[in-house]
Amino acid sequence: MKLIYKLLAQLLIVSMILMPFSTQAGMINTDQAVASAQDIANRDKVRDFVSRSDVVKQFQMLGLDSTTAQQRVGAMTQQEINTVAGKIDSLPAGAVTNWGWAGIVVVVGLIIYFMWYRA
Numbered sequence: 001m002k003l004i005y006k007l008l009a010q011l012l013i014v015s016m017i018l019m020p021f022s023t024q025a026g027m028i029n030t031d032q033a034v035a036s037a038q039d040i041a042n043r044d045k046v047r048d049f050v051s052r053s054d055v056v057k058q059f060q061m062l063g064l065d066s067t068t069a070q071q072r073v074g075a076m077t078q079q080e081i082n083t084v085a086g087k088i089d090s091l092p093a094g095a096v097t098n099w100g101w102a103g104i105v106v107v108v109g110l111i112i113y114f115m116w117y118r119a
Contacts, residue, residue, distance in 0.1 A: 039078050042085035046073055049088050 049055060050073050056066045076084070 039082070042081050043073075043078075045085045045088060046076075046081055 047070070050059075050069050051066070056069075059066060059069050073081075
């Protein structure tokens with residue numbers, strides 16, 4: 001057992017001598033920490049969006065491979081990532097346009113007409 005302790009102590013001494021002591025820790029602002037977390041979240045959001053199955057199908061229809069799209073996302077600057085992530089957030093969730101709503105209103109109106117007046 002003494003041999004193990006002696007060997008461990010020698011290993012620690014050698015590692016302390018060989019490792020540089022030039023590491024420094026500094027304080028960062030809260031804004032920098034939040035911005036860094038937001039940048040990571042935006043990059044993950046764009047990466048997840050590009051890997052969705054409906055987006056991959058659309059890329060394939062346009063002749064772009066999903067791995068190529070992932071590589072292009074990896075090559076984007078942080079400003080480009082933030083712009084794309086902002087556009088992803090502003091997209092409609094259900095993707096129903098104004099004409100879609102008009103169609104829904106017409107169908108509901110016809111159902112009410114036939115149920116109310118034709119019955």
